[in-house]
Amino acid sequence: MEAREGFTRMNVMHIWAFTKQDLISLGLKNMWPQFGVHSDKETVPIALVQQALTRIALILGVKIRIGCRYTGFKAAGDNARWSATADCVPDAQNPATIDQETFEFDSIVDGTGKRGIVRTTEPAIGQGQLITSRPASSWQGSNYAFTCNFARFKGDHRDQFTKSFQFAMAEFQAKKVKIGVIVYFRSLVAHYVIATVGADTLQEHGVAKDATLSGDAFTSGANINKTALMNVATMVAEEWEIPHKDGFFEEGPDSKGNLRPSVALFEFTKMQTAEASFRLMEPPAMVQELDSADADSATCEQAVPNSVQREGWFAGASGNGKCKCNRGMQLFGESDLCIGRKKFKVDELLGKGCSCQAVQPLVVVGDSMLTPFWPAGTGINRGFATALDATVNMINAFEANVADTRDMDVAKLASDRFIRMKDSDSSACSRCEHQSYINDVYAGTIGKSWSLSTPKCPKVTSKGPFEASRFR
Numbered sequence: 001m002e003a004r005e006g007f008t009r010m011n012v013m014h015i016w017a018f019t020k021q022d023l024i025s026l027g028l029k030n031m032w033p034q035f036g037v038h039s040d041k042e043t044v045p046i047a048l049v050q051q052a053l054t055r056i057a058l059i060l061g062v063k064i065r066i067g068c069r070y071t072g073f074k075a076a077g078d079n080a081r082w083s084a085t086a087d088c089v090p091d092a093q094n095p096a097t098i099d100q101e102t103f104e105f106d107s108i109v110d111g112t113g114k115r116g117i118v119r120t121t122e123p124a125i126g127q128g129q130l131i132t133s134r135p136a137s138s139w140q141g142s143n144y145a146f147t148c149n150f151a152r153f154k155g156d157h158r159d160q161f162t163k164s165f166q167f168a169m170a171e172f173q174a175k176k177v178k179i180g181v182i183v184y185f186r187s188l189v190a191h192y193v194i195a196t197v198g199a200d201t202l203q204e205h206g207v208a209k210d211a212t213l214s215g216d217a218f219t220s221g222a223n224i225n226k227t228a229l230m231n232v233a234t235m236v237a238e239e240w241e242i243p244h245k246d247g248f249f250e251e252g253p254d255s256k257g258n259l260r261p262s263v264a265l266f267e268f269t270k271m272q273t274a275e276a277s278f279r280l281m282e283p284p285a286m287v288q289e290l291d292s293a294d295a296d297s298a299t300c301e302q303a304v305p306n307s308v309q310r311e312g313w314f315a316g317a318s319g320n321g322k323c324k325c326n327r328g329m330q331l332f333g334e335s336d337l338c339i340g341r342k343k344f345k346v347d348e349l350l351g352k353g354c355s356c357q358a359v360q361p362l363v364v365v366g367d368s369m370l371t372p373f374w375p376a377g378t379g380i381n382r383g384f385a386t387a388l389d390a391t392v393n394m395i396n397a398f399e400a401n402v403a404d405t406r407d408m409d410v411a412k413l414a415s416d417r418f419i420r421m422k423d424s425d426s427s428a429c430s431r432c433e434h435q436s437y438i439n440d441v442y443a444g445t446i447g448k449s450w451s452l453s454t455p456k457c458p459k460v461t462s463k464g465p466f467e468a469s470r471f472r
């Protein structure tokens with residue numbers, strides 16, 4: 001489910017060796033043969049990667065709903081599970097018409113970006129936010145940067161660069177627009193610039209009306225003069241010799257069919273980290289067992305609502321029914337006895353307030369889990385690592401349910417993966433190392449800190465654990 005209706009992101013990202021291997025393993029080179037051939041292709045436009053990954057997802061049978069905005073949860077199935085609700089635009093040409101839709105799910109993944117819209121939902125009064133967050137660093141002041149894209153034209157070559165004030169003071173001081181860091185990447189469609197800029201500088205150039213505001217109030221349309229911002233961006237391009245003679249790249253079209261110059265101002269230091277990357281959702285409401293039931297005659301369903309009789313066992317008077325929850329459900333309830341899924345007897349659980357309810361994991365990925373410090377280029381790369389972890393967390397939750405492995409602590413496994421992921425960096429990564437890492441994550445044999453090098457891959461050309469030859 002995606003609220004947007006098109007690939008409208010115009011940023012260009014630097015990707016790590018691990019991410020590059022991941023994209024190649026997913027088939028990106030089949031669509032973009034030049035990907036990863038030249039070192040400067042290790043920057044990728046977001047929209048291009050989104051489009052490629054969408055195609056791969058469609059081939060794998062993923063159903064994608066665009067123009068649908070998640071709004072919350074609603075109890076379903078006699079309070080045994082949650083459904084997700086969303087506002088969906090059925091016809092992009094008519095964005096004012098919105099249908100409210102309900103989506104059933106077994107697991108839900110929060111990939112809504114730094115606001116963490118799903119994980120911060122309070123599904124029922126008194127349940128609290130599903131997963132809370134805390135500031136990722138003690139520094140919570142505001143810092144601003146602008147991004148812009150200039151149109152490409154024939155013969156517009158310029159080497160890509162990243163520079164910061166502390167390593168080139170004289171060069172920065174000689175410029176009219178005072179900036180702190182500047183990054184220039186050339187994408188297939190545009191010349192992409194990102195530069196950090198102080199509130200005072202923005203006010204001095206007429207971009208910000210009030211430099212004393214902070215955060216969202218500072219970057220709001222009421223405080224920012226877009227034309228002045230475009231002038232500043234153009235001056236920066238001029239001063240740093242970034243090709244811009246054909247003006248700004250036109251982004252869009254938006255839902256009204258309009259194109260607009262690609263320039264934006266944003267705040268980038270208020271970073272949050274989620275308190276957890278995984279949790280089982282508490283069911284909507286505990287289902288109480290029926291009053292009339294007693295141990296001699298009760299059926300499984302009467303003793304433990306939603307439970308069923310195990311095959312080959314009789315319920316009621318002579319059999320003292322042996323019961324289970326169906327797959328995808330487990331026992332919930334206040335008593336310590338309300339755990340697991342299989343093998344419980346009527347007389348053990350009668351009157352204990354247990355019921356079988358849906359196991360619905362919430363997993364968190366990307367910025368919703370950890371807002372990145374973009375100058376470090378950690379954002380989308382950790383997004384890839386968290387997506388892999390989230391997949392394995394969901395697989396573990398499924399395995400624990402099917403096998404009724406009561407001692408398998410999926411939340412602890414997820415937490416270990418989260419801690420390790422926070423160390424991830426741009427270190428070198430061969431195809432073999434990438435495959436070994438994925439193999440280890442899946443097998444649960446990862447170490448405490450991030451490391452891609454392994455004795456299993458002595459050479460850059462070593463075969464990885466998933467190479468076809470290993471399966472022959």
Ligand SMILES: Cc1cc2nc3c(=O)[nH]c(=O)nc-3n(C[C@H](O)[C@H](O)[C@H](O)COP(=O)(O)OP(=O)(O)OC[C@H]3O[C@@H](n4cnc5c(N)ncnc54)[C@H](O)[C@@H]3O)c2cc1C
Nearest residue numbers: 002003013014069070112113366367374377378379380381
């Ligand atoms: C200026 C800038 C430069 C950056 N440069 C780099 C870089 O060089 N390298 C790098 O690795 N990272 C970089 N980043 C960070 C990177 O862009 C993010 O880390 C990355 O986009 C996070 O991906 P995400 O999918 O978690 O979240 P997002 O990209 O924020 O995507 C969230 C999606 O969820 C959708 N959504 C939100 N709410 C709802 C809802 N209620 N229902 C349905 N859909 C919803 C949104 O429409 C959006 O498409 C940069 C970020 C910025 C701002």
